[in-house]
Amino acid sequence: MAGQHEASAFGMWVFIAQEILFFGGMLTAYAIYRNLFYDAFAAGSHHLDVTLGTVNTAVLICSSLTMALGVHAAALGKRKATVLFLLLTIALGSVFLGIKAVEYKDKFEHHLVPGAHYSAESLRGAHGEELPGDTARHSEIFFALYFSLTGLHALHMIIGIPIVAYMAGQAWRGRFGPAYYTPVEMTGLYWHFVDIVWIFLFPLLYLIPHHA
């Protein structure tokens, strides 16, 4: 059993290693374009709501704590606590996605979704001026990366929530205990990884300073 647990966990870590490089490709594109078109990226970043971004970071950190406590409870064979913490994790994950939806709605309303109707009119430069033509054009790259990165991150959460729900159901039926709680622990690894991705996305997307 111990060997199986270790094999599962190692498989999960290899999967996470693959995920790091999966996001890494897009992060590299982000790094290159941010350096090429810095002003456009700063202008785009300043349109994002730092308060909502900060709150969402805190919400996700809370969900990581409840997930960790859920795994902890499962390892100790505390059935009700496991279910409770997993349900709290789902609730917090849903709050995160809800706030993200509010933010996406704002981008649609301001025509900041890349495509035929994209418009940089609502974006402003370092001194409150409208963006010059080239910078306005390049700001679309910022929003393309914003939607790809946050969208892919949100997709990971949309996949994660039903998995956590399934684990809560299994925990409720008393499937886990000190001798066997591997699925809960693996779900935890996945959930924490998604939290880590956001820890990097938040400063990279929301907090690009105007200067430099």
Added chain:
Amino acid sequence: MPEHDPDTNAIDKGQGREHRVEEFHGHVVPIGVYVAVFLALLVGTGLTTGASYVDLGIWNTPVAMLIAVTKASLVVFFFMHLKYSPKLFWLALGAAVFFLVLLLTGTGSDYVARVFLNLGNPGT
């Protein structure tokens, strides 16, 4: 009254304990550790947002990334139990980080070199 052999009893207890250890292969981290890590992560989030309002010149982004790496490390080592895991798991994560750095520096140095050598930029 049945004869009582304290030695046998001790061995039984010992085996019982050993059995439990064998069954339970996880690492029970005290809840206090989770709460401390959680609080540190919240402080880190506040620091990241706060620091973004201070003009640090070219250092804004390095500071933000340093805080992010610290926060990520806390999650990896404590929430994800890497601190208590076999070194093989460290290798899996280390390999991913190594190739991510290679990807970033390899691609980045190509763009920097184009500027130095005046080769023109494919992106502009």
